[in-house]
Amino acid sequence: MSAELGRLLREVGAVLFDFDGPVCSIFAGYPAPQAAAELVDVLRRRGIDVPPDLASEADPLEVLRRTGAAGDYGVTRAVEDALCAAERRAVETAEPTPYGREAIVAARQAGMQVAAVSNNSAGALTAYLAAHRLTGHVSPVVGRAYAEPTRMKPNPEPILRAVRAVSLPANRCVLVGDSLTDVEGARAAGIRSIGYANREPKVRALRAAGADVVITSMGELARSLVALDSHGDSAER
Template sequence: MSAVLGRLLAEVDAVLLDFDGPVCSIFAGYPAPKIAAELVVVLQQMSASMPPALTDEQDPLEVLRWAGSTGNQATTQAVEDALCAAELRAVESAAPTRYGREVIVAARQAGLPVAVVSNNSAGAVTAYLARHRLAAYVSPVIGRAYADPMRMKPNPEPILRATQLLGISPARSVLVGDSLSDIEGSRAAGVRSVGYANRPTKADPFRGAGADVVIDSMGQLAEALIANTDS
């Protein structure tokens, strides 16, 4: 696997990182299910007619997706604003992913620009990077399109926007992500992908979705970047 990963990195000119997973666990101190429940309350305050199952939703992004599916822009904006505020609060207690920082630094030392492409808000990502002294290493930061959840990954748009801003061909870029939406979005964008299987059950689905490489530690990626720099 290390040889395959090394060859992939030798063939790309930029590293794109998903945020929640490869860089940190954004909801480590402010749990996602709690935020999802708070967003459901926002929907109730907006008198939205919700399916009963939504009250049990654990993922705040899925609550936002549902709000967007209603076609009611005021409702979608209310949920979006509440989620942005919650994410800014969450980054204060976010847990850095082991070796996530080393990957960012090693990529830059290897001469590769690093961008973040996230379904979280750009404001939250930027706040985390500044808080952890990583802002100087990462540009651009592409976050969730405001109140337009259909443009989140697996939609390839944010991935392609990152490559355009970097001035690098999608085929010469690699996205590292820990969800199927990252792998599927990468394929749709024509970008290589590394599946970060931070849970063992993710590995086979990532391979099935077409990930170029699957890793179970960001340390593997950091080591490969350092090896490519030294070679």
């Protein structure tokens, strides 16, 4: 394992995983642009005049953010409900990230606590974890606050909820995430971060955002955690 990654892992007792990216590609079989377009249709059915840039938005989470920023809670709830339903459908065809499951299992075997912290809905996370026999490995599961998109990462609140649930100091927790919002949220929460970059431009972006370590495969993390366990580091946790 890389010395930098191994050193970080020896200093923490809990690994918090972002969901879409490190664990799976949630919209692999149900494309995110399709889900976003369906949310835009919800707005139109509500009589909302949708601007062109929002009409062409490919990220359903961004549609929710923009809706919330408009300030009509009833409309935000309608979009939230539609997004929760879309995510529940999406996890049925989500594509597991190579070595994502192995990293979760290895973290538990190394004596670490494992949590999920996501801007996706908790219902979608729970359904995926159950389908992939991971429910017993991951607790707590912290999803997006209902119809309050300002509380999504990079807001540190969901990360801090997970930190409180694992009952460890913030500096003994690390978040594994693939987006700038993950790294920014981790820094705001006072915890470490491992950036997962499956494309070269992401490596530079995550490093620039302040990720403590950047990996290009979840296999790197899984192998490092296995090495920790084999060296008996878990006994110190």
